[in-house]
Amino acid sequence: MRLLVCSDVHANATALEAALQACAGLWERAVCLGDVVGYGPDPNEVVERIRSLVSAIVRGNHDKAVSGISDLEDFNPVARAAVEWTRSQLFPENLRYLQSLPRGPVDIDGFAFVHGAVEDEDEYIFAADQALPGLLESRRPVTFFGHTHIQGGFSYDGARVERVELSLMPGASFAAVNVEPKKRYLLNPGSVGQPRDSDPRAAFAIADIEKRRVEFWRVPYDIAAVQDRMEQAGAPEALVLRLAFGR
Numbered sequence: 001m002r003l004l005v006c007s008d009v010h011a012n013a014t015a016l017e018a019a020l021q022a023c024a025g026l027w028e029r030a031v032c033l034g035d036v037v038g039y040g041p042d043p044n045e046v047v048e049r050i051r052s053l054v055s056a057i058v059r060g061n062h063d064k065a066v067s068g069i070s071d072l073e074d075f076n077p078v079a080r081a082a083v084e085w086t087r088s089q090l091f092p093e094n095l096r097y098l099q100s101l102p103r104g105p106v107d108i109d110g111f112a113f114v115h116g117a118v119e120d121e122d123e124y125i126f127a128a129d130q131a132l133p134g135l136l137e138s139r140r141p142v143t144f145f146g147h148t149h150i151q152g153g154f155s156y157d158g159a160r161v162e163r164v165e166l167s168l169m170p171g172a173s174f175a176a177v178n179v180e181p182k183k184r185y186l187l188n189p190g191s192v193g194q195p196r197d198s199d200p201r202a203a204f205a206i207a208d209i210e211k212r213r214v215e216f217w218r219v220p221y222d223i224a225a226v227q228d229r230m231e232q233a234g235a236p237e238a239l240v241l242r243l244a245f246g247r
C-alpha cells in the first residue's frame, strides 16, 4: 500500500495538478492534512479535486477561518484578506464541505494525521523542542503533520529528537527516508501550493507501508500562471511574489 500525503494546497490548482501528474499510478490512497484553501486563486477547483481524491482529511486553520468555524484574530492582514476573498468565491456546497472537515488526529493505515501539532491543530512545529511532545504523545509511531509548509520533520529514538535530513539529488523527484522500527516520527510532506522552505516547487510525500519508506517529492509547476490569476483576483502583492521564492 502506498499512501499519497498532501498538505497546504492553499487553492493552487496548477501546483496540485502538477503534483498529481508527477506521481500518477504510484499511490493507492490519498490523505490531505488541511489548508485546502486560502492564499491561492482556485478555491472551488481545489476543494472539488481534493474531495474526490482523498480517503481521509483533517481541517487546517484556513479551512476553519474561511468556513466561519474560527475567527480571524490570529491572521495577519494579508492572510485575512485572502480568507475574505476565498469566502466570497466559494460555492455554498464547497463551503459546507470545509465546515465538515474533522479535527486531527485522524488514523489511517497505521499512521496518524494532523494539521499542526498532535495536541493542538493550530500550533506550529518548527523546532525539536516543539516536536517532542507530539513524538511522545501520538497514538502512532509515525505522524504526518503540515501547517509550517516546510518539508521534512523530526525523529525520536528515545533519547533525543533529530531533524529528518532530506538529500534530494540533482534531477531527482524525491528524497527517500527509511522509517526505523525503534524510532518515532513527525513527518511533514511540505506544502503543495505555497512552499516556505526556499524551494518553490510543489511538495508532497508518498508513504510506502510495506517498505517502511517515505518519499519526499518536489515537482516544478507553472508558478507564473498562478501569479497571473492571483493578480487578476486582486491578491496582495506579497502573496503573489512569495510563490516564486518558496518563502
Ligand SMILES: [Fe+2]
Binding pocket: 008, 010, 035, 060, 062, 147, 148, 149
Ligand atoms: Fe497552511
